[in-house]
Amino acid sequence: MSNSTAPALAGVCPLIISAIGQTPLLKIERFTTHLPDVSIFAKMEMFNPGGSVKDRPALQMILDAEASRELTHDRIILDSTSGNTGIAYAMIGAAMGYEVELVMPESVSVERRHVIQAYGARLVLSDPLEGSDGAILKCRDILAKNPDRYYKPDQYNNPSNPKAHELHTAPEIWEQTEGRVTHFIATLGTSGTLVGTGRRLKAFDPAVRVIAIEPPEFHGIEGLKNMDVSIVPGIYDDSVWDEKIQIETEASYEMARRLTRELGVMVGQSCGAAMAGALQVAERNPEATIVTIFPDSGEKYMSTPLWQ
Amino acid sequence: MAVTVRIPTPLRRFTNDQSDVEIDGGTVGEVVDNLEAAYAGIKEKLVDEAGDIRRFVNVYVNDEDIRFLDGAQTPVKAGDSVTIVPAIAGG
Numbered sequence: 001m002s003n004s005t006a007p008a009l010a011g012v013c014p015l016i017i018s019a020i021g022q023t024p025l026l027k028i029e030r031f032t033t034h035l036p037d038v039s040i041f042a043k044m045e046m047f048n049p050g051g052s053v054k055d056r057p058a059l060q061m062i063l064d065a066e067a068s069r070e071l072t073h074d075r076i077i078l079d080s081t082s083g084n085t086g087i088a089y090a091m092i093g094a095a096m097g098y099e100v101e102l103v104m105p106e107s108v109s110v111e112r113r114h115v116i117q118a119y120g121a122r123l124v125l126s127d128p129l130e131g132s133d134g135a136i137l138k139c140r141d142i143l144a145k146n147p148d149r150y151y152k153p154d155q156y157n158n159p160s161n162p163k164a165h166e167l168h169t170a171p172e173i174w175e176q177t178e179g180r181v182t183h184f185i186a187t188l189g190t191s192g193t194l195v196g197t198g199r200r201l202k203a204f205d206p207a208v209r210v211i212a213i214e215p216p217e218f219h220g221i222e223g224l225k226n227m228d229v230s231i232v233p234g235i236y237d238d239s240v241w242d243e244k245i246q247i248e249t250e251a252s253y254e255m256a257r258r259l260t261r262e263l264g265v266m267v268g269q270s271c272g273a274a275m276a277g278a279l280q281v282a283e284r285n286p287e288a289t290i291v292t293i294f295p296d297s298g299e300k301y302m303s304t305p306l307w308q
Numbered sequence: 309m310a311v312t313v314r315i316p317t318p319l320r321r322f323t324n325d326q327s328d329v330e331i332d333g334g335t336v337g338e339v340v341d342n343l344e345a346a347y348a349g350i351k352e353k354l355v356d357e358a359g360d361i362r363r364f365v366n367v368y369v370n371d372e373d374i375r376f377l378d379g380a381q382t383p384v385k386a387g388d389s390v391t392i393v394p395a396i397a398g399g
Contacts, residue, residue, distance in 0.1 A: 082396040107366065107393045129316050129327070131394045218318045218353045220364020222396045229318045249364045305363045 016095050020055045021168045023047045025176040025291070030263055031279055037287045039180075040278050043173060046267070046297035050091040051084070053169075053295040057192050058088035060164035061153040062096065071151040076101050078150040080139035082132050082189070082223055083112040084296055085155050090119035101150070103139040105131055109222070111300045133231045156190050157234035165196025173197065173291050174204050181205075183285065185278050185292040187213040187270045189223045191236040193293055198240040212241040213277040220249040220305060223270045223295065245280060247273040253306050255279075260298060268296040269306050311339060311384045316394040322350040331390075336367060337380035339390055354392065366393040 013019050025041045032038045045053035065071035076099040077089055086102040093100035100121035104112070107128035116123060124142065126135040136156065143152050155161050173181055184201050186194040191212075198210035215224040227236065256272030259265045267275075271294040278292045301307060310330040315323050323329055331346065333339035340361075344351035356362050360380065367374045368391040374382045384390060 105396055108396050128393045129314055129391065131317055132396055133317060218316075218394065220362070226318070229321070249362070253364070308363075 016049045017055075017059055017092055019049045020059050021048070022172060025173070026265065026294075028259075028263065028265075028275070031258075031275075032282050035282055035286050038282045038285070039289045040282060041177065041289075041291045042265075042271070042275070042278075042294045043169070043291065045293060045295050048088075050088040051296055051300070052088065052268075053193055053293060054084040054088040055091070056164040056168060057155060057158075057161040057190075058085055058092055058153070060167070061155065061158050061160040062089075062092055062098075064160040064163075065151055065153065071098075073097060075151040076149060078102075078139065078143060078152045079155055080104070080126075080132070080135035081155070082135075083108055083300070084223060085190075086116050086121070087112065087119070089153070090116045090121035093121060094119045101142075103135045103142065105135050107131075109300060109303050111303060115300070132225070136231055155192070156231070159235060161190060161192035162196030162199065162235050162237075165193055166200040169193070169293075170197045170200030170204070173201065177289060177291060179205070180289045181208060181291045182288045183209045183211060183281055183290045185211045185213060185274060185281060185290060187221075187224050187274050187277075187293070187295070188227065188236075189225050189270070189295075190233050191225075191227075192233075193295070195235060195237045195240050197293070199237070202240070209243070210241045211277060211281055212244045213273050214244055214246050215252075215273065216246060216248060221247075221252050221269045221273055222301070222304065223268070224273065245277045247276045251276050256298060256306060265294075266298040267294050268298050268301055269304070270295050271298075310386060311388045311390050313339060313343060314389055314391040316392055318394055319350060319353060319392065322347040322353075334383060335380065336361075336369065336374055336382045336384060336390060339384060340380070367391070368393065 024044045026044050028040045048055035078101045080103040089100050103124045105128050106125040126138040201208045215221045215226050217226045217229045252272035255276045256267050259267050274292045278290050313329050313331050331339050331342045333342050
């Protein structure tokens with residue numbers, strides 16, 4: 001990315017987006033001391049510069065759209081989001097010189113709105129009652145009125161979303177566990193993380209079990225989607241997972257609080273669901289090497305019932 | 309004493325896909341009980357075993373969050389709207 005002729009310095013990034021990916025894998029032993037042969041690892045996506053796993057698909061979608069000339073600097077990046085993808089677009093847009101406009105439900109946490117606006121992106125709020133599906137529909141309307149003004153990555157239907165995880169997240173996990181991963185667990189939102197990472201891990205080793213974590217139909221786990229009551233994303237591929245586990249909101253919050261208070265790992269709501277699912281899988285598979293994804297940190301949820 | 313209850317999309321399978329339903333009641337709690345009487349199964353999604361509104365469920369009377377009013381005891385009057393707001397899903 002650098003156009004400098006000087007030799008690159010170790011650890012020096014030419015752009016903030018160069019720091020996306022290569023996140024640490026945290027070993028979590030505290031909750032499975034009764035299962036000495038189980039290993040649980042969490043991929044710590046909060047260490048991406050935008051603070052979440054969504055930096056990966058957002059960057060991939062933008063780079064692929066630049067390469068195909070669908071995205072040029074006279075167009076505004078437009079998409080609907082529940083928050084983290086919006087923050088990723090706003091950060092990457094600032095770094096790469098693109099205007100960004102985002103549609104989010106009015107009920108999104110104030111922290112998310114402020115972060116997005118701090119990066120200079122514009123916000124359009126949709127009816128909170130209609131949730132994320134309402135934001136999706138409103139975003140379609142905005143694009144239909146001015147199709148030449150915008151480029152819409154369309155995170156729910158863009159194959160570059162799971163591709164980011166096929167190209168990067170899965171190989172990182174494979175290397176960090178030295179190929180020992182037996183179970184991969186991820187929560188379902190756009191489904192990009194689960195589909196892309198799961199697909200590539202199964203290509204490395206078809207015996208890897210892929211487990212999807214979903215919320216109940218009416219829940220309070222921000223970022224997660226129950227496919228039975230939502231607009232199903234085009235990238236969703238239910239042939240990737242071997243098993244689906246439903247985690248209740250209360251269990252998810254409780255686990256997020258335990259991770260924070262007992263391990264000092266301040267995580268977001270969906271990390272609690274991922275960890276609760278990982279513990280269920282550990283109980284049933286006492287020799288498993290489990291990898292799950294912790295999508296973000298807890299700081300953006302301070303105003304939500306998670307911490308109130 | 310009917311109020312308008314605004315139903316979020318994930319719960320509309322209980323209300324025959326209606327987004328707004330008219331329900332009687334003098335408090336939010338009574339409205340929830342009468343909602344259950346009209347549309348069986350919905351209350352359990354909103355209220356925990358102890359009978360309290362679940363912490364993650366956001367309920368507004370007109371534009372006020374009932375957490376900052378009197379919770380389930382918050383009084384309502386004819387013409388008020390009671391809005392149930394879902395979590396932010398996916399991406």
